[in-house]
Amino acid sequence: MTSGSPASLCRAAAVIVVAGFALAQTQPARGEEEKKGFFSKMFGGGKTEEKPAEKPAEPKEEPKAESKPKSTSNSKSKSTASKSKTEPAKTTTTPKKAEPKPAVVEKKTETPKTTPKVETKPTPAPQPKAVATMTANVKKEVKPSATNPWHIIDVGGRDYVTLESIRNFYNPLFGFTGFRQQGNHIWLMSNKLVIKAQIGSQDLLMNNMKFILSFPIISHGNNTLISRLDLVKLVDPILNPSHIQGAEYFDTVVVDAGHGGHDAGARGVYGYEKDFALKMAQHLRTALMARGFKVVLTRSTDTFISLGGRVSIANAIPNSIFISLHLNSGGSTASGIETWALTPQNAAATISRGGGYNVNGVTGNKQDSANIALASAVQARVLSTVKVVDRGIKRAQWSVLTGIKKPGILFEGGFVTNSKECLLIASESYQKTVAAAIADAVMNYRKALEPAMVNRR
Numbered sequence: 475m476t477s478g479s480p481a482s483l484c485r486a487a488a489v490i491v492v493a494g495f496a497l498a499q500t501q502p503a504r505g506e507e508e509k510k511g512f513f514s515k516m517f518g519g520g521k522t523e524e525k526p527a528e529k530p531a532e533p534k535e536e537p538k539a540e541s542k543p544k545s546t547s548n549s550k551s552k553s554t555a556s557k558s559k560t561e562p563a564k565t566t567t568t569p570k571k572a573e574p575k576p577a578v579v580e581k582k583t584e585t586p587k588t589t590p591k592v593e594t595k596p597t598p599a600p601q602p603k604a605v606a607t608m609t610a611n612v613k614k615e616v617k618p619s620a621t622n623p624w625h626i627i628d629v630g631g632r633d634y635v636t637l638e639s640i641r642n643f644y645n646p647l648f649g650f651t652g653f654r655q656q657g658n659h660i661w662l663m664s665n666k667l668v669i670k671a672q673i674g675s676q677d678l679l680m681n682n683m684k685f686i687l688s689f690p691i692i693s694h695g696n697n698t699l700i701s702r703l704d705l706v707k708l709v710d711p712i713l714n715p716s717h718i719q720g721a722e723y724f725d726t727v728v729v730d731a732g733h734g735g736h737d738a739g740a741r742g743v744y745g746y747e748k749d750f751a752l753k754m755a756q757h758l759r760t761a762l763m764a765r766g767f768k769v770v771l772t773r774s775t776d777t778f779i780s781l782g783g784r785v786s787i788a789n790a791i792p793n794s795i796f797i798s799l800h801l802n803s804g805g806s807t808a809s810g811i812e813t814w815a816l817t818p819q820n821a822a823a824t825i826s827r828g829g830g831y832n833v834n835g836v837t838g839n840k841q842d843s844a845n846i847a848l849a850s851a852v853q854a855r856v857l858s859t860v861k862v863v864d865r866g867i868k869r870a871q872w873s874v875l876t877g878i879k880k881p882g883i884l885f886e887g888g889f890v891t892n893s894k895e896c897l898l899i900a901s902e903s904y905q906k907t908v909a910a911a912i913a914d915a916v917m918n919y920r921k922a923l924e925p926a927m928v929n930r931r
């Protein structure tokens with residue numbers, strides 16, 4: 475457990491924190507209205523809209539044959555992506571080649587129905603920075619037609635889709651009223667949804683929620699392009715969650731408190747990550763059970779469990795999803811929450827640590843879309859509930875996510891290395907409020923995906 479002195483400091487300051495926190499709740503974070511709107515439209519109602527849009531096709535990028543996964547059951551696999559990270563870079567710099575990683579390769583089954591037919595070769599080494607304004611080297615272009623809504627352009631061996639065809643495709647769902655470009659900034663607007671993109675950037679804001687793209691937005695001629703992989707693996711699951719394929723009905727949540735025992739996780743100003751994570755897990759269990767879910771904790775005491783062990787526990791529980799809870803570490807001023815989903819196959823991770831560029835198809839699984847939907851539901855709900863910095867929805871190949879055969883996310887509930895934020899994290903009121911928000915998000919996620927769920931009740 476935490477050593478005495480941080481804990482008592484923590485208690486001493488709790489009153490102040492609770493007061494500050496209550497105040498924070500009455501002063502909505504910037505953009506809260508949009509986030510609530512986003513949340514209720516994307517993950518609140520889950521109502522089926524009139525026009526079931528066909529899913530855009532995934533890029534035809536197959537895993538290379540030689541990529542042989544290593545076993546994940548061995549507990550020493552932990553070292554590679556044990557989440558003892560320091561603060562990840564805020565946005566991606568050049569993703570490195572995928573580190574050798576314990577992983578389970580899943581054959582992709584999330585195959586789209588209707589397909590804009592473009593054959594592309596496997597993507598060469600990733601160069602997201604370099605392609606920011608690339609206009610040359612266009613190999614193929616498929617213009618939209620009566621049967622194919624997608625304007626697809628192959629730039630540098632990677633398929634991109636025009637934002638205009640995204641507007642056209644989702645227009646029946648959202649009724650876009652504006653498409654504005656000012657310098658490098660682009661807005662796609664309706665009264666339900668505002669998408670903001672920036673050429674050369676991997677940040678994509680949807681109703682003010684920050685998503686980190688696998689590849690930067692690029693400009694090509696008169697078009698602004700987003701990678702087809704980001705369209706399929708990120709934008710579509712968010713805009714159209716009721717059409718996510720392969721999500722199974724669940725009534726159980728496996729809640730994983732990160733670290734434990736000799737693995738204390740990040741050392742915070744007022745305590746250790748492992749202890750805060752466990753408290754949050756216990757509050758989350760209570761909140762989920764109050765909402766009718768069954769809950770399995772990977773640990774309920776201060777014990778060490780290998781990452782492989784956590785994966786095994788999760789995979790043994792039927793009809794479940796997986797939520798791993800962590801607290802972040804970084805510089806003393808770093809703050810905010812972030813939610814991680816597994817890097818899809820052939821995508822770039824948000825950071826190279828914990829699994830870089832996923833060119834070998836090492837990870838990515840049939841739950842890619844469900845993963846990002848769950849991550850978005852959680853991030854959105856927590857942000858609309860507490861006043862914290864939005865660090866975005868990110869991708870990495872954390873070991874605990876790689877082996878999971880069900881939708882799963884890793885939630886970072888703030889920075890224990892930031893004294894102000896650690897005070898918050900240490901307060902029961904914050905722990906309970908965040909836990910309740912995550913539990914609400916789980917309900918909303920299930921509701922949003924229910925029309926598409928296999929074996930739904």
Ligand SMILES: [Zn+2]
Pocket residue numbers: 557558732733739740747800801
């Ligand atoms: Zn951690």
